[in-house]
Amino acid sequence: MEKVEVKDAGGKLGVMIVGVGGAVASTFIAGTLAVRIGKGLAAGSITQLATIRLGKRNANRFPKIKDVVPLADLGDIVFGGWDIFEENVYEAALHAEVLKKEDLDIVRDGLESIVPIPGVFDREFVRRLNGTHVKPQGTRREYTERLRADIRRFRKENKCDRVVVMWAASTEVYISQSEEHASLSAFERALDNDLAAVISPSMCYAYAAISEGAPFIMGAPNLCVEIPALVELAKMERVPVCGKDYKTGQTLIKTVIAPMLKTRMLGLDGWFSTNILGNRDGEVLDDPGSFRTKEVSKLSVIDTILQPQIYPELYGNIYHKVRINYYPPRKDNKEGWDNIDITGWLGYPMQLKIDFLCRDSILAAPLCLDLVLFSDLALRCGFSGMQTWLSFYFKSPIHDEDSVPEHDLFIQHTILKNTLRRIIGEPTLDYLD
Amino acid sequence: MEKVEVKDAGGKLGVMIVGVGGAVASTFIAGTLAVRIGKGLAAGSITQLATIRLGKRNANRFPKIKDVVPLADLGDIVFGGWDIFEENVYEAALHAEVLKKEDLDIVRDGLESIVPIPGVFDREFVRRLNGTHVKPQGTRREYTERLRADIRRFRKENKCDRVVVMWAASTEVYISQSEEHASLSAFERALDNDLAAVISPSMCYAYAAISEGAPFIMGAPNLCVEIPALVELAKMERVPVCGKDYKTGQTLIKTVIAPMLKTRMLGLDGWFSTNILGNRDGEVLDDPGSFRTKEVSKLSVIDTILQPQIYPELYGNIYHKVRINYYPPRKDNKEGWDNIDITGWLGYPMQLKIDFLCRDSILAAPLCLDLVLFSDLALRCGFSGMQTWLSFYFKSPIHDEDSVPEHDLFIQHTILKNTLRRIIGEPTLDYLD
């Protein structure tokens, strides 16, 4: 198999995060700083911990991915970004109450030095928040210009060879794809005409990043980088993009249990999912507009995995309901409870109940790290446009209009690993040995 | 890819079950009879319901497995077998209280006509039961001879072209592998010397089946068909064998959740599994000797999947405990409760709790059907010895001493499907399209 040409990983890698003071970003940054001085384990991160089997099973070659795939070194990362609140990342992390103070204090200096650039904020898109550290009111075109200038300045000040931009901010209200999103030229006109209702703040960030040659990662379920206009731009600029909606708690479970049902040909009558969470994410999702965006992202999973059109007897009549409840006593410690009504042999019913006492940001942080490193790898491989091989990380993987996304966690994982094998010129696996 | 030569599936297929009056067997038989007259859905059965992707994803070829793989037709199956209680299968099924009377009555005649042959019983191996319909006391060699005669008679009386023998009886007490199991000649000597302590009743059945050219399936966790002596015999006689311990409730979940943790590189501190069940299986497992056999079968799963030797930081110190509790109020409606202590980013703890209200026999029955049909397929393909491509169906897949079993449900599934593709001469998949 032919090896992909990969540019060298040397030099500084700038990581600019939208929502750099949020719970996810601050947990990601603090952890990365701790890991690189040997003060923490990057559990959850494939780039840092996973091995990859090369060759036959009995060849016994299981090197660490980071030892055979040319990834950027953690020591070369420089963090920065935007936020609509002015706290530095240390203060923000204390407020988030995810990591213990004693753990934050290990990297306090590094965190305090990261001070957010004022963010683009439009309350029509995030109704439950009130940004206090925002750019002056401007047109959509002005916003993209200012963001591009931010990226250029950051790159220069920090002597970065490459920059990756990641969205780790709030879920915006639900909007549908419209004609302004259908092509780059239409999108550019909409920018110029300041059509604020169809161009969300997150699209401004994506447009700016791609225009500056920076891969863009969409961590929330917002309609953003998958619109044809931005994919067109990404291809034109030779920039990889990926998204959307980090696969953290309940959907992670769903993309494991649903494939289990399907591989075993067990039927499904209903799936009821409820969540309680008390962080800013929960507060934002308490708004019906933002919830709608999240709900759409969460609902498609089961149908796509189970293929009711192929298996109408087993999956033709599923009642799937997802609820998210803002529940402050829990803070960042999200809890997801699922009830799953299964049918087996001759239609006899069974039930599966899953209670996941998880931590939103703890699960998201290693995904951020992997996505930054793999997006940078993709850039250096010359991959551009949608990176479907990174679907593993997302609740709602972006995809071409004429294909269905892959939601099965294990197939996603096989694709990820086999892509890495292809990049380094190793044979892919079909497990028949 | 070269196509395997497969003999024709025509003619009658005899299915002889050890424990034909048990809850699993009677549920399997009743369902199969109902399905073949169009009165029930074989949910849980891959041979009956699953499709297989052939070619590239966009080729859109998803035929049903049974339409492209030459499997025996359900209409050609003839059921029979042994039991240590004398009830016919209809009476036995009523007592088991798994299927509703109204469902059993649909196939009452077919069930009543199946009357068990007296079984081989040795109370030293199943202490909680008291068989009342057993063969006269004999030496181990005499037992195997009588069982072979049973098979020959059944085959002749029912004009079967081929016979498959399946163990769906109790878990025997724990025994370790000993020198008598190490080679066929040693085993034969032990048979002749009637070394009852090392040759279990289930080994007598396996020996008899293989000697008669019948594939043997071990559904319980007994030490049996994987001993070198019987594998040697199977290869000599060109007979496929598989096992062991049907993967039904809690372990099914385990082989899905553990791979999820590993693909996501989440750490594991502890896994506590408890079961409550009230059927005869639960009663037998209330005996410490039988429980030990089951426990060994259940415990190995996590270590084999998580590879603590490769990932000591994540999986080097797991506390894994499995409890099975006989709890009569539940009858066949087993409940498994798992508590899983996970660690994420920087070692922060999370918990996952899974409550599976399942039905033992409802989950096992479709496995029986698939294993019968695939074992018969393997026989006709000329495969012999251990069939590791059927690991998908077992809690504790049998394997060569110098290899580790594959426990990950999704890799097992890929192996199963890719083996079928190979049998019919189609390219295997690596998902990179």
Next chain:
Amino acid sequence: MEKVEVKDAGGKLGVMIVGVGGAVASTFIAGTLAVRIGKGLAAGSITQLATIRLGKRNANRFPKIKDVVPLADLGDIVFGGWDIFEENVYEAALHAEVLKKEDLDIVRDGLESIVPIPGVFDREFVRRLNGTHVKPQGTRREYTERLRADIRRFRKENKCDRVVVMWAASTEVYISQSEEHASLSAFERALDNDLAAVISPSMCYAYAAISEGAPFIMGAPNLCVEIPALVELAKMERVPVCGKDYKTGQTLIKTVIAPMLKTRMLGLDGWFSTNILGNRDGEVLDDPGSFRTKEVSKLSVIDTILQPQIYPELYGNIYHKVRINYYPPRKDNKEGWDNIDITGWLGYPMQLKIDFLCRDSILAAPLCLDLVLFSDLALRCGFSGMQTWLSFYFKSPIHDEDSVPEHDLFIQHTILKNTLRRIIGEPTLDYLD
């Protein structure tokens, strides 16, 4: 202690149910008919099964309540009532899928003979249903007259000495108490002026029942019999009334766990309750107006029990959320999941999670029976107006405006038993012996 004068329980007791074809009513009726011919156990019913301690603990007097308290005999009950669907009670019970057909068939004749009288229906009050067996459109005054005529006719045709009317129909949309409810005279004017927005159908039934001297039981959370106008009427007519909202699944648990926290002085940070249910009740509650009525009924419980004003440090800041989800796969088999965030010594947090796989109508049926018999007892005792001693049975016990309701199940139970002791002239208990 002076014994209460109780009229004799002899003669026929008519039980007229609003919603006689609903799941609750049909389960109640079928069970009562079965119990009175010795074909079923009235589990859940205090009048049929419970004992009462009389005298000191060591006196060892524990007679059955029904042996010492003069209750009506089950054999004297005649069932009837109204429904907005025309099925007889046998057909309705089959549709409800609560009791098995084989259990219903035992009393089939009795159930088939109960054919509903057309009901009063106003879609403004129950938006998700579409009644097809309803009285002709009329004014509120006309409705009450027709209902009174129904009661008189039923009483006469069935030669009943006494009649009890019970609401076992849907939850109506939320309405607040208004000036029309403040006195009987205002209410009568509103009836005459047909103020349909403030006089619900359930109020028409209550008004009619009380006017005919029949005790009225409100099983749903509707604003109804507790309004001053109807209490005034009840006192004037010497009729007892009680309500509201049968305490069946989740709230039953709540009125047990909250008192446990309080007696142990454990703090409470949050209580999240979610329900899934798929019967008609669930469908009606999917309408926000009806849900609001239910929510108000369910929310007050915790505050009333925990008294945050007295214990601000423990209960001053509770986040209490109740969700009800229509989930058809479950039919009548409701499931309630509660997560309770507790604090203990020095404020350390703990969690309690309760999953109740219950059956709505199975839990409600024995309450119906007890309430009918105790309401009839109260009538014969000369008690009139609100019967707070029956609070035990209700989620949201009706009460005078200047008192707080008692929600603690165990205090409610003590009150119920001590009231019975008082009725039969026995000393009440304080447990100090």
Next chain:
Amino acid sequence: MEKVEVKDAGGKLGVMIVGVGGAVASTFIAGTLAVRIGKGLAAGSITQLATIRLGKRNANRFPKIKDVVPLADLGDIVFGGWDIFEENVYEAALHAEVLKKEDLDIVRDGLESIVPIPGVFDREFVRRLNGTHVKPQGTRREYTERLRADIRRFRKENKCDRVVVMWAASTEVYISQSEEHASLSAFERALDNDLAAVISPSMCYAYAAISEGAPFIMGAPNLCVEIPALVELAKMERVPVCGKDYKTGQTLIKTVIAPMLKTRMLGLDGWFSTNILGNRDGEVLDDPGSFRTKEVSKLSVIDTILQPQIYPELYGNIYHKVRINYYPPRKDNKEGWDNIDITGWLGYPMQLKIDFLCRDSILAAPLCLDLVLFSDLALRCGFSGMQTWLSFYFKSPIHDEDSVPEHDLFIQHTILKNTLRRIIGEPTLDYLD
């Protein structure tokens, strides 16, 4: 009602704890020290937080118990005691990992000053521990003499007016009551004859305490202070004693849910309770002998509450199983999972599942405080022998042989409160107002 004569609460109150370095004791002590300087809330403590209703409901008199009942002041308590490990209480509390270091540091000096007296240790009674700070080997009589000397010395050195002795050490192996326990004279002979197999270390402590006029509290399920010999001694010495086995996690729930079932006349088919815990308590209970003692304590609860002899149809055939599993990943954070199989109307089954993520020592600490203060109160009231009014606090309340214990938490609570009312000369409540 006549008021009890209560001696004044003034002067120092010595609290000597057996197992003073254990998780329960160190949490109790640290919390008490913090509370008395206003640095913590004594949640869980009735003496510190609860109010008591005096007079009619509408009289609105709800004073705090500690304001109307003459309890010792927290400021007057002096802590001390024995342990078989030599760490001071600060070190021990750090090891226990119950309270956070930052919380312990608030009262560090106070904790460090408490250094355990060497304990009496006999490995025959606690097989999983290996005491390293123990009294020299001696006869049982010698042990009691040394313990009495310890108490006298402590009382003198700390100028205590009164001393209470509390057992917060391990569960001993199961022993049955024998003739040596039947009378004080027999017990004294056994002491003199050093019959070590029937006189446990905990009995030595109890004997010593009572002989020194100190109330004794048994917090573990050991056979100890309830034996006739020690009750006889307690009455002779005018000393109150109470026990046994603090009602903390799962049994607390059981004594709430079982009464709920009974007051509602719901049937019970089975109750399965499993626990996972990882502290020293869990380690000790991993020994079958100690587990047996605990099991007996836990099993009696349900039968005593549900009275199967009175309600054979509902409770005549309950399958009750209790499991305790040592599971180190959890440390002191015990988890109890209960599955409860209920039956309702006509015998239809329902299930209740309760998962209690609790903290053993956090739940036990306030019980310790209340029991110390109430035992001291009882002493000053002149109460002697078994204090059944304190049953509220115990899993297995000690009781006379000819009476049954009260297990219902709410009746226990009523008894506790009504006893306090009696002590201060207020009328008791029957809730009929």
